[in-house]
Amino acid sequence: MHALLLGCDFSSAPTARKPIRLARGQAVEGGVALQGLESFTTLEAWCRWLADTPAWVGAFDLPFGLPRELVERLGWPTEWRALLAHYATLDRRHIREAFAAFCMARPAGAKxxxxxxxxxxxxxPSMKWVNPPVALMLHAGVPRLVAAGAALPGLYTPAGTVTRIALEGYPGLLARELIGRRSYKSDDAARQTDERRRARADLLDALERGSARLGLRLVLTEAQRTLLVADARADALDATLCLVQAAWAAARRDIGRHGWGLPAEIDPLEGWIVSA
Incomplete structure (x- = not known):
């Protein structure tokens, strides 16, 4: 059994102002308790922490795969490990240019x-290179998850004993279930309003009640709750939402073909967002 649960709000270019945030937690009766938060200002420090931590189940807010239609159109490898190896060799400019050319050849509304x-x-779509630059997040993050020794269920299993499980998370999925389309965060200081602060407080209220479809409640200290409400960028809150998704998946580790709450039929090139 994996005791340590992780939720990660990822950045493909972390800085002191916008670090990668990692929420650490543990399963408790009927829920998950937030134990602490980590910050990483470099990709290397994040990867090293994951590699040095011997056993965990984590949900990471970055795509683990590209659309099959895109990969086939570009003539890239259609086996996930080979595709990842190819993708890792490309620089960001090449990725942006290849994806922009793909979009230019398609009709409006279906770019x-x-x-x-x-x-x-x-x-x-995981091929977006701006707003949000998830294609670059895949490029920066997934090779490092593999380098840290993680298995990515449905996509990749390393040789030997597997003690690190990486799942694709998406905090927006859980947030929408709890507070609808209300905006709860902004990186722009001018848009960090009282309304968004109230949305964060309501989101945490719902998480603590356990009113999500996932049937899990979040256990927080008062200090943690204050910190999460005050964080106008909501990076720590997004990491915590991913932590809840990791806890849901961990409770289903042995159920189904792939385990971890994943559907039986997953495209082995594209992957799947846990709890979707």
Whole structure:
């Protein structure tokens, strides 16, 4: 049994102002308790922490795969490990140019290719390179998850004993279930309003009640709750939402073909967002 649960709000270019945030937690009766928060200002420090931590189950807010339609159109490898190896060799400029050319050749309203998981999750296409730059997050993050020794169920299992499980999370999926389309965060100081602060407080109220479809309640200290409400960017809150998704998945580790709450039929090139 994996005792340590993780939720990660990821950045492909972390800085002291916008670090990668990691929520640490543990399963408790009927829920998950937030134990602490970590910050990483470099990709290398984040990868090293994951590699040095011997056993965990984590939900990470970055895509683990690209749309099959896109990959086939570009003539890239259609086996996940080979695709990841190819993708890792490309620089960000090449990725942006290849994806922009793909979009330019398509009609208005259908510029982007989508993965099967995007519909039920309500997620951005994983080929987007701006707003949010999730294609670059995949490029920066997934090779490092593999380097840290993680298995990505449905996509990749390393040789030897597996003690680190990485799942694709998406905090927006859980947030929408709890507070609808209300905006609860902004990186722009001018848009960090009282209304968004109230939305964060309401979101945490719902998480603590356990009113989510996932049937889990979040256990917080008063100090943690104050910190999460005060964080106008909501990076720590997004990491905590991913933590709840990781807890839901961990409770289903042995159920189904892939385990971890994943559907039986997953495109082994695209992957799936946990709990979608």
């Amino acid at each position: 982007f290719a989508h993965r099967a998981t995007d519909g039920p999750a309500g997620s951005s």
